[in-house]
Amino acid sequence: MNEIIIHTDNQEDLIHFLLNNNFEVEDLGEDILCVSREDELPVFLKVDQDTLYFEVDLGNLNEFEVENLQFKLLDLNTEILPVSFGINNTNPEDPRLVLLESRQTRNINDHELLGVFDALELAVDRAESLVSGE
DSSP states (O other): OOOOOOOOOOOOOOHEEEEEOOOOOEEEEEEEEEEOOTTTTEEEEESSSSSEEEEEEEEEEEOOOOOHHHHHHHHHHHHHSSSSSEEEETTTTTEEEEEEEEEESSTTTHHHHHHHHHHHHHHHHHHHEEEETT
16 A cells, blocks of 8 residues: 555644744743754744744854854855854844844744754754864
8 A cells, every 4th residue: 555644734833833842942031032952052033923033152253263264154154054154243242153044934834943943953063063173
């Protein structure tokens, strides 16, 4: 007999979906969630009506001692799509190297949301290799 695939369409709120997919979720207030899984860096998720903004803090930009870091990061951006490197300069005294992504909330599905977390994990691995000189 051929394998028969049954597709279902369930709806679940964001926090319950993440919890049911083995993420830990902490509500930081002001529509910001800290989402983590296993030994991975936490993902800060800003939630508004129309868009989810994802950010992973990789550390203080000034602490990375990699020659031509900006060029290498920009070059690596083409390999880590759909996420990208950026600088969070909210505190000018402590500029942070971050990974960024955003998604429209309208019709977002489980595969798309989980795919962002997977892409962020892979990009963190690439960034760690870059800054460690591997």
